[in-house]
Amino acid sequence: MKTTKPNKTDFHPSINVSVMEELYEGDMDHIRDMFEIFIETIPEEFDKLLSLYKDQSWEEFGRQAHKMKPTFEMVGRPDIKELFLKLELHKFDTFDPAKIDAIVNDLPGLVHEAIEISRSELQRLNA
């Protein structure tokens, strides 16, 4: 297996390098695979989340947020993972639709950004 040490400075500034180091220990082939899976998986799953939000199916919405949550950490975005955690845990807090709305409003931009960054990282790693 071709394995090279990632160059920290090569990652996009939004990507948390320490998380990537901790998760992959320098296995660039694995990082490449995970970016690829992320790009393939997230758009459809995010659409499902938005649709559950629109339908106010809160139980399923929480489950979908739980399913999606760790994927962001896998591509070095623990910041987005934290937002999904808040969505997942909403049922345990005093339910406040305004808080959910605020997070969900910001998400499309952030998720789109994470996908685009992953795409460019994948291109860079494949070059």
Added chain:
Amino acid sequence: MIKCIILEDELMAQKNLARHCDKHPDVELIGIYDSAEKAINFLKENEVDLVFLDVELPDVDGIEFLETSPVIPEVIFTTAKKEYAFDAFEYEAVDFLKKPISYGKFEKAIDKYKKKVNSSTALTTGSAGAKGEFEDMFVKVNGKLVRIILDDIYFIENVGDYVKIVTDNGSFITHNTIKSVSAKLEQTHFLKVHRSYIVNLNKIVDIEDGTLLIKDKVIPISRSNRPQLMEKLNLL
């Protein structure tokens, strides 16, 4: 081929493992489940060698799954947290993999599975009786070698990749095949009467048409095995 299922609710972890399974020449992925209930239903109906089991599932967690599933193949624990390593040890899992799982770690875990299965020579010859037959045998059950007296056995039944040994003292499930158990018991008073059953000839209550009765269990006799059975019986 090692028949595997993935029990995992996280999307990327599912896909990552599925890719590794596709890539490995000895592994066949036959199911992906995101809940323990669905996986248990599948296990009841299908032969599975190995489960990649996420410890943190939303409905029933991985540990509860192991405690409630009636059929438990070998297990490789997958988790994002190292704290569960102790559980993996306690439940004699093949391996414990921290997510995200690289292909290298996956390959090593499969090698561990192969070693574990090959080393669990489930049936070990016990002591010999006056006629040269074994009087007992040792069976690997939940990591322990348990002595079973041959005369206590009623019958042995195929259960997927396992065999269930039904005795006076309860049933024992061990990873083995009817074929190899049958070969092991060739010189004894046991006979394979059907592709899924080996019976203790001394425990047969009656034989009627294509079946025989042992204890309270009706066991089918296959046409091909019937002549050998009749030959071995002490008929008046």
